[in-house]
Amino acid sequence: MKVGVVGAGISGLTLVRSLAEQDVDVVAFEAREEPGGVVQSRHVDGHVVELGPQRLRLTPGLESMIEELGLRDRLQTGDDEQPIYVYHDGELKVAPLSVREALTTDLLGPAGKLRMLLEPLFGPPRPNETVDEFLVRKFGKQASRRYLGPLYSGLYGTDPRNMLVEYSLGRVLEKAGIDRSVLLWVVRKLLSGRETPPICTFEGGLGELTQGLYDAYADAIELGTPVETIRKRDDGFELVTADTVEYVDEVVLTTPAETCAELLAPVDSGLEATLRRFNYNPIGMVFLESDFDGTGIGTLVPPGSDVQISGLTWNASFLDRDGLFTCYIDPLSYPPLSDASDEELGRVGAAEFERITGTAAAPIHVHRWEPGMPAYDRSWTAMDDLELPAGVHLCTNFVDRPGIPGRIRTATRLARELADE
Ligand SMILES: Cc1cc2nc3c(=O)[nH]c(=O)nc-3n(C[C@H](O)[C@H](O)[C@H](O)COP(=O)(O)OP(=O)(O)OC[C@H]3O[C@@H](n4cnc5c(N)ncnc54)[C@H](O)[C@@H]3O)c2cc1C
Numbered sequence: 001m002k003v004g005v006v007g008a009g010i011s012g013l014t015l016v017r018s019l020a021e022q023d024v025d026v027v028a029f030e031a032r033e034e035p036g037g038v039v040q041s042r043h044v045d046g047h048v049v050e051l052g053p054q055r056l057r058l059t060p061g062l063e064s065m066i067e068e069l070g071l072r073d074r075l076q077t078g079d080d081e082q083p084i085y086v087y088h089d090g091e092l093k094v095a096p097l098s099v100r101e102a103l104t105t106d107l108l109g110p111a112g113k114l115r116m117l118l119e120p121l122f123g124p125p126r127p128n129e130t131v132d133e134f135l136v137r138k139f140g141k142q143a144s145r146r147y148l149g150p151l152y153s154g155l156y157g158t159d160p161r162n163m164l165v166e167y168s169l170g171r172v173l174e175k176a177g178i179d180r181s182v183l184l185w186v187v188r189k190l191l192s193g194r195e196t197p198p199i200c201t202f203e204g205g206l207g208e209l210t211q212g213l214y215d216a217y218a219d220a221i222e223l224g225t226p227v228e229t230i231r232k233r234d235d236g237f238e239l240v241t242a243d244t245v246e247y248v249d250e251v252v253l254t255t256p257a258e259t260c261a262e263l264l265a266p267v268d269s270g271l272e273a274t275l276r277r278f279n280y281n282p283i284g285m286v287f288l289e290s291d292f293d294g295t296g297i298g299t300l301v302p303p304g305s306d307v308q309i310s311g312l313t314w315n316a317s318f319l320d321r322d323g324l325f326t327c328y329i330d331p332l333s334y335p336p337l338s339d340a341s342d343e344e345l346g347r348v349g350a351a352e353f354e355r356i357t358g359t360a361a362a363p364i365h366v367h368r369w370e371p372g373m374p375a376y377d378r379s380w381t382a383m384d385d386l387e388l389p390a391g392v393h394l395c396t397n398f399v400d401r402p403g404i405p406g407r408i409r410t411a412t413r414l415a416r417e418l419a420d421e
Pocket residue numbers: 006007008009010011012029030031032035036037038039051052053054055056057225226227228254255256259283369372373395396397401402403404405407
């Protein structure tokens with residue numbers, strides 16, 4: 001059996017590794033000249049800048065990959081004891097993510113804190129409930145609107161009122177094994193003494209991981225070779241590139257929904273139409289240099305304020321990246337995002353950083369993701385109509401977990417299933 005993989009981001013690279021380890025013949029095609037997909041680390045003005053993800057959780061799956069690739073010496077753990085702040089009423093307030101923070105934060109008033117404790121009394125998600133409705137019903141308005149909603153939806157740049165819980169947060173809770181009460185799950189976890197894996201990166205950024213994977217399996221990966229279309233044959237598929245036609249028995253796509261739609265159009269036009277329904281939000285990233293010496297992981301800016309950014313990562317503080325801060329701009333916080341110049345985004349990022357922290361900052365780089373993150377908005381009802389022909393697999397962040405440890409888990413599982421066939 002031969003497996004063809006489209007894309008060499010973390011999903012494609014993990015598939016190649018796992019299939020090769022199980023002696024399955026595999027070939028991957030990557031459109032860009034470098035591996036890693038949205039994982040892209042750069043050196044700018046002496047700083048390690050992450051154009052995509054800023055850090056990972058060091059899960060057991062990731063740890064064994066790091067050992068195997070000989071990257072242990074390059075690993076750098078972050079300090080995740082530091083607080084996450086919310087910019088509320090013109091001030092930075094601690095988001096209550098631990099018992100101590102819940103008791104001490106002034107983000108919520110006494111009534112808001114008490115209301116949160118009633119969460120176990122309220123049942124699981126209801127059909128057609130939005131993330132905002134679900135969180136308000138469970139935790140009350142204060143906690144939901146001031147930090148819980150933005151903490152979840154901020155990753156995707158979508159308003160929690162436009163996310164159906166069944167297709168977004170509900171799936172996250174289900175995968176974590178949370179059926180009824182989030183608070184009781186947290187208490188059980190605290191009592192069990194199980195620790196959350198630490199935050200980590202590498203000295204030269206997360207790109208060291210994807211480059212390490214590529215280097216180990218380069219024989220099976222064609223860089224700078226976009227797949228132009230996929231055709232069905234009686235006994236498998238043809239992956240068509242500019243110079244070759246590769247015959248494979250099974251094909252795995254790891255690309256964003258729109259690319260999957262384009263490539264699979266000749267295989268199944270109904271599937272193409274379904275894939276085109278999934279929305280993505282653009283993301284603007286502004287990398288800032290500043291002397292701000294606050295201690296924290298970052299700042300959330302809930303939608304609805306007049307602040308024109310959606311959040312900040314304080315790389316300088318929790319990842320020990322000297323003077324570096326990452327600012328996120330999405331269309332909810334800054335509607336002209338797609339038409340704005342890089343200079344404009346840089347100005348917006350620096351000005352809002354100064355408003356939030358009280359310290360000046362200078363933009364050193366701007367990057368845009370278009371498509372950026374899957375929106376997980378109402379368009380995700382398309383999941384109900386997603387039917388894949390035999391031999392076609394999606395191993396993508398829009399149908400499954402978007403975080404990198406989740407991508408590694410899903411790709412490893414799919415490789416095992418394919419090897420078992
Ligand atoms: C800004 C941002 C911040 C994030 N932050 C975090 C974080 O802090 N922690 C975390 O765990 N996760 C984070 N994520 C999520 C995580 O990074 C992604 O979900 C994950 O990296 C996606 O990997 P992938 O391999 O599935 O897809 P991708 O990385 O999108 O890879 C798909 C690959 O397919 C290639 N391709 C496209 N078209 C073709 C074609 N026709 N032929 C061949 N190849 C093609 C692309 O070039 C790309 O390399 C973040 C994501 C973004 C965008």
